[in-house]
Amino acid sequence: MKNIINLPHVVCKYTCMVNGIGDVYRFKTGQTFSDEFLMAVSGMASFVYIKNKKAEPPFMVFWGQSIKNQYRNLEQVLGLKIKITEGKSFNLAMKLLREGINSRNPVIIGPLDMFYLEYHEFFNKKHAFPHFVLVVGYDDNDRKIFLYDCDSADLRKLSYENLKIAWEKDEPGYIKKNAVITFSLSDIPLSFDESVKAGLILKASQMLNPPIKSLGVPGVRKLAVEFPDWEKFLGSNDYKMALENMARYANSPPTLSRAFNDFTGKREDFSKLLKELGTITHEKRLLSLSESFSTSGKLIREISLIILDKLDGKSDRRKFIPQLLMKVADIEEEAYGEIKGIYNE
Template identity: 25%
Template sequence: MSMVEGVDGRAMQHCETTALGVLLRHEGLDLSESMLFGLGSGLSFIYWDSKAMGFPFLGGRVKPFELTRNLATLLGLELVVGETTSPRKGWQNVAALIDAGRPVGLQLDSYHLDYFSTKVHFGGHVVAMYGYDEENAYLVDTAPQGGAVTTGLAGLARARAERGPMTARHRSFTLTAPGGLPSPQDRIIPAIKTCADAFLNPPIANLGHRGIGKAAQQVPKWLERSDDPGEDLPRAAVLMEKAGTGGALFRNLYRDFLAECAQLIDSRHLRTGHSLYGEAAGLWSQVAALVAAAGASGEAADLVQAGSILHDLSRIEREAMQALSML
């Protein structure tokens, strides 16, 4: 058995921020989940649909691992990433670090993890690993998945080797604060402005505030888009509200980040952004409830109302990011 000593396995709502929290606390840097998410410029929006997909996907954050890269760059942390096509080498990369007393982040497909409550393929899942024995790996996952958990080594190997959307090749990573602990407070404004700029100037129409506008047009047609609305629509609602998003498609996390920032920085632009994201968070929860209701009833009226709220959200979030871009 090999176990990293002194790991604080505090579980959070979202997978990547949970793993980052474990790694950074081991380095002596203890930040709230909302601060990790915000400093990583994690908020985004994507409306993703293609002929190959059974049903559209609404995403509320930047793509997997981008948050980690953003956070490391912003705080001047040393991010060391291991990737390989070899399962044997992938395991050696991880075991050597744990043997040396370092917790390790892993990106993998949650489908193969023993403890996962819902068996769906998601290749962008991130966990922290802090130990192993002959049969099991010792991980920290989100609070909804159980926090400090174990999974069989064979399943872990399959999860790391899986190919498909958002997967990575046996990706493992560590974070180090090489020049002493950074001061996150000094990096708040650059992180917010980076996030706002990407949101306001998306390269394609299904991202950022334009993507929310596209969702407003498409969601009212979801009953016709689905082969099984009774299953697809409630699942879409759960993905918005519960699947590691912290609620309201990550808007609760960003609202709380802006609230924390407003206590540190006196800025009317920041207060405006916080107020508008508070409004947006409540509206996203309404959208999720309406989508779930339409799945249960088969009534298009709920989706029409959801589309109307999404039009409002496109405007509200654009105004919020415009205010925040002026910091």
């Protein structure tokens, strides 16, 4: 059996977990939200500090929220209903995929290792993980799915064989293998201005007043205090993995490769988004606040490069990381406070 849904697609690199939602949302509502906006309000350019003795590594830093929290945030801001089914068998995941397509609802799948995506430039060359795509069709006779990737304008094909390999690994602390994300839209979506206000207020509240002190701005301060003792509490391999994790998830895509050279924890993208929103909504204060996040992004890049230099055996400037983290916390605490002030919260 073969079934394909025709859908307009927008290319927006490094927005894979929301790119498909953006395509469907724009098509069904006529709203013009950028994928950068969806990424920002979902929880990117955030902060999470996890300590779990049973995890590898036991200390983990993410410069954005977990994918489940990101989708919950999008439910609030856009009025979506999102369901994640993960960790099941490949055959069950394919069954859910087909059910979505047959009911005319594209589905997002992941986490994928781009090394096994035969249409991608990384195929058999570079492991980049995790990645997500929007599936809009399947062909059981040819044994291929049809998908849109945030990196490409073209409708792509992926064989069932390569999909199974690309899809078979968990991303610890993030999402399990063979995840299928289904979603539906509200009958009455919020207006553009209402969604911008709701999204920025939610983001500011989560960064300033998180439910636990290892998240948001308090989490950055907690890490700044505890980072000097990491090496004492962790074995050498766990410590190396913790450093790698901290730098990797500051980059887009999440990789230690300097070739991509972002390492801003999505702050640079958030800065550009605030400029765009400031222009569209005529709110000049957002334009000035964009500079704050550009600055914090540069500090996060500096932290990441210090880590990479240490890992590469080039130099050891780790002693500067705590004070750089405190600067990030100070800048973002003030900036998010101003965002709440703009919307009288």
